[in-house]
Amino acid sequence: xxxxxxxxxxxxxxxxxxxxxxxxxxxxxxxxxxxxxxxxxxxxxxxxxxxxxxxxxxxxxxxxxxxxxxxxxxxxxxxxxxxxxxxxxxxxxxxxxxxxxxxxxxxxxxxxxxxxxxxxxxxxxxxxxxxxxxxxxxxxxxxxxxxxxxxxxxxxxxxxxxxxxxxxxxxxxxxxxxxxxxxxxxxxxxxxxxxxxxxxxxxxxxxxxxxxxxxxxxxxxxxxxxxxxxxxxxxxxxxxxxxxxxxxxxxxxxxxxxxxxxxxxxxxxxxxxxxxxxxxxxxxxxxxxxxxxxxxxxxxxxxxxxxxxxxxxxxxxxxxxxxxxxxxxxxxxxxxxxxxxxxxxxxxxxxxxxxxxxxxxxxxxxxxxxxxxxxxxxxxxxxxxxxxxxxxxxxxxxxxxxxxxxxxxxxxxxxxxxxxxxxxxxxxxxxxxxxxxxxxxxxxxxxxxxxxxxxxxxxxxxxxxxxxxxxxxxxxxxxxxxxxxxxxxxxxxxxxxxxxxxxxxxxxxxxxxxxxxxxxxxxxxxxxxxxxxxxxxxxxxxxxxxxxxxxxx
Amino acid sequence: xxxxxxxxxxxxxxxxxxxxxxxxxxxxxxxxxxxxxxxxxxxxxxxxxxxxxxxxxxxxxxxxxxxxxxxxxxxxxxxxxxxxxxxxxxxxxxxxxxxxxxxxxxxxxxxxxxxxxxxxxxxxxxxxxxxxxxxxxxxxxxxxxxxxxxxxxxxxxxxxxxxxxxxxxxxxxxxxxxxxxxxxxxxxxxxxxxxxxxxxxxxxxxxxxxxxxxxxxxxxxxxxxxxxxxxxxxxxxxxxxxxxxxxxxxxxxxxxxxxxxxxxxxxxxxxxxxxxxxxxxxxxxxxxxxxxxxxxxxx
Numbered sequence: 066x067x068x069x070x071x072x073x074x075x076x077x078x079x080x081x082x083x084x085x086x087x088x089x090x091x092x093x094x095x096x097x098x099x100x101x102x103x104x105x106x107x108x109x110x111x112x113x114x115x116x117x118x119x120x121x122x123x124x125x126x127x128x129x130x131x132x133x134x135x136x137x138x139x140x141x142x143x144x145x146x147x148x149x150x151x152x153x154x155x156x157x158x159x160x161x162x163x164x165x166x167x168x169x170x171x172x173x174x175x176x177x178x179x180x181x182x183x184x185x186x187x188x189x190x191x192x193x194x195x196x197x198x199x200x201x202x203x204x205x206x207x208x209x210x211x212x213x214x215x216x217x218x219x220x221x222x223x224x225x226x227x228x229x230x231x232x233x234x235x236x237x238x239x240x241x242x243x244x245x246x247x248x249x250x251x252x253x254x255x256x257x258x259x260x261x262x263x264x265x266x267x268x269x270x271x272x273x274x275x276x277x278x279x280x281x282x283x284x285x286x287x288x289x290x291x292x293x294x295x296x297x298x299x300x301x302x303x304x305x306x307x308x309x310x311x312x313x314x315x316x317x318x319x320x321x322x323x324x325x326x327x328x329x330x331x332x333x334x335x336x337x338x339x340x341x342x343x344x345x346x347x348x349x350x351x352x353x354x355x356x357x358x359x360x361x362x363x364x365x366x367x368x369x370x371x372x373x374x375x376x377x378x379x380x381x382x383x384x385x386x387x388x389x390x391x392x393x394x395x396x397x398x399x400x401x402x403x404x405x406x407x408x409x410x411x412x413x414x415x416x417x418x419x420x421x422x423x424x425x426x427x428x429x430x431x432x433x434x435x436x437x438x439x440x441x442x443x444x445x446x447x448x449x450x451x452x453x454x455x456x457x458x459x460x461x462x463x464x465x466x467x468x469x470x471x472x473x474x475x476x477x478x479x480x481x482x483x484x485x486x487x488x489x490x491x492x493x494x495x496x497x498x499x500x501x502x503x504x505x506x507x508x509x510x511x512x513x514x515x516x517x518x519x520x521x522x523x524x525x526x527x528x529x530x531x532x533x534x535x536x537x538x539x540x541x542x543x544x545x546x547x548x549x550x551x552x553x554x555x556x557x558x559x560x561x562x563x564x565x566x567x568x569x570x571x572x573x574x575x576x577x578x579x580x581x582x583x584x585x586x587x588x589x590x591x592x593x594x595x596x597x598x599x600x601x602x603x604x605x606x607x608x609x610x611x612x613x614x615x616x617x618x
Numbered sequence: 619x620x621x622x623x624x625x626x627x628x629x630x631x632x633x634x635x636x637x638x639x640x641x642x643x644x645x646x647x648x649x650x651x652x653x654x655x656x657x658x659x660x661x662x663x664x665x666x667x668x669x670x671x672x673x674x675x676x677x678x679x680x681x682x683x684x685x686x687x688x689x690x691x692x693x694x695x696x697x698x699x700x701x702x703x704x705x706x707x708x709x710x711x712x713x714x715x716x717x718x719x720x721x722x723x724x725x726x727x728x729x730x731x732x733x734x735x736x737x738x739x740x741x742x743x744x745x746x747x748x749x750x751x752x753x754x755x756x757x758x759x760x761x762x763x764x765x766x767x768x769x770x771x772x773x774x775x776x777x778x779x780x781x782x783x784x785x786x787x788x789x790x791x792x793x794x795x796x797x798x799x800x801x802x803x804x805x806x807x808x809x810x811x812x813x814x815x816x817x818x819x820x821x822x823x824x825x826x827x828x829x830x831x832x833x834x835x836x837x838x839x840x841x842x843x844x845x846x847x848x849x850x851x852x853x854x855x856x857x858x859x860x861x862x863x864x865x866x867x868x869x870x871x872x873x874x875x876x877x878x879x880x881x882x883x884x885x886x887x888x889x890x891x892x893x894x895x896x897x898x899x900x901x902x903x904x905x906x907x908x909x910x911x912x913x914x915x916x917x
Contacts, residue, residue, distance in 0.1 A: 236916045277896060277899075284733055298709060423900070
């Protein structure tokens, strides 16, 4: 129907059982978060009603099967109504397989939401058209039964949807990252399963042969990152992906990528820590880890997309930065971005990404120096197999040729100077990386009374809060940091000079980005909203805090 | 199945394709170190196979022996402690035209890096792993290693080691390595034969090389091995038999076998990875251009 969708998949760290729910929000305008409240609640058990009834808005409909659970009218929130729907009974007409009840429920939900039956049937045909036997026919008929039953016993929601335009793409953040990697020319992924990064490997593994990408499930995250570094050194664009626990294991290797100047992309999809934490819940608590990972100083970049469309772009940017500057680049995602689904316009996922050859040094170049001193800090990188350019890359400190200066040369004055030169060469790259990265962006009205400062997936709820605040007469805007590191201090100071009141919003306990911003610019953001309960931000929470700050802050 | 792991062995090497030799970096090992014999054997083996030096990558971790890549004229990757094997795997999968040799010590391979080693062996990745096993930690000045013998006194075990040593040979046999050998660094020609065979072998080759540390290991010295080693080839050992290889692998005492314990022909990881059947990964097209239909599943 061409509508925009945002979907939040909420589950627990169990394989069977537990309370699992999926929340979908749709509109002709793009929703950036799961939003507040619900207009339709489909309960497969009583717990669903108990947990989610408080979110129901006036006009909402609760669908349930009275064979499964009971809801008394007195329990319904004011202004809501119930549709007791005999899903089991209707589904049994076709099969004893209980899963067909979903089609009945979908039919009823489609009627109430204003989705035409032919649209639903199209979706079911796409999903089940290739299944053997009667499965498609059962689904079509059962959904029709549900649709017609609702037509007789319920009414169309006043928030019903309407056709909006051509179909959009619908994908999770992880799928967007996987696609972005493929579009950027990634040829190798090594990964160890860890929620919420795992589905990056799933998508790439499913398309590995088609796209010619080697996908390796490694024995652990140590191996995963080292395989990616080896593959990159060997001449292909390579990536690894993990969550905070796995990234903790990758820390030493990240420094090796920095020292050996091997391009590397690492996706770090954060989940609630510390330690195992809440494996299926979200947080932005690993920023300090990403900033500080690895002993010593070396240049790196951390990109923090806020939705799937940006995740696609950021992953392509990450490969470009990694390659151009020969550094490790981290794509900072989190569970909320990685696993939520959102619509993406086709133009937002361009596939004609330039993929330059990695053979940049002519074979046989005389006096080739792998770590030659250059103004940008980037030295020409030969690939193994190229005649006449042999060099040894090392995690030890080395000179321009790659000869290590860590043993018999260390401490000798000329080599002390060499060490400083080589450190300066590597660190010089940061200035170039800063210039080549996306600067902080304002969204919303200029001269707003309050500016939200946010990064990563939190930005979505802020984007949805801005119009809510505007409707209440409050002019607010957003200062969003698509590049978290290196933080462009000049651009950030200039941007901050344009703000009045500010509100720092982060999904962690200590305000890790606020600390970084203060360290880099000296600017202290006093008004904060930190969340660390494992749940994503909801727009109403931002509205409430913004109103407090506007009144008192 | 396409034989993508066959390495090109040029019949003639011109001036632009120089054979491997020593680099201008001189080894920093202690005089008399066993590792001198190993670097000589690696050089000899690669030279004999006439593999151009630019098609060879020597990967190592950290430790005295892991400095080896610096002393030869091939490409080298001197990484971090215990992680040489996954780096080498990544290099192979990016470009399986390259001959990838892993070198390093017993601490690097059988201590901190043992997990990677076992998995690389079960994958039968086409790598040649030459350990320089001195049964001691040298670069950190003499602590016990995973292959130190029971009772050995070291700086970290002044009362003697109270753990059983790892036996790399039986470990490799059990893990699926398809070429398993033991060398002795004083027997350079014999060791070079083993390494050359290992490089030519399709699959994971482990050549555990007894390479005495003259500074910190006063037990497992050159003399210790000279008095004990015997060659499996001369003893009529059948390297195609896994049970017989296991039998020989547990010999460690008055007699210590060196030579080839086991060799088997099995598909390599590179043979079985479908994507690599299209040629070395780095030569294959990249990107989504022409693959736009993958976006259809998201509509």
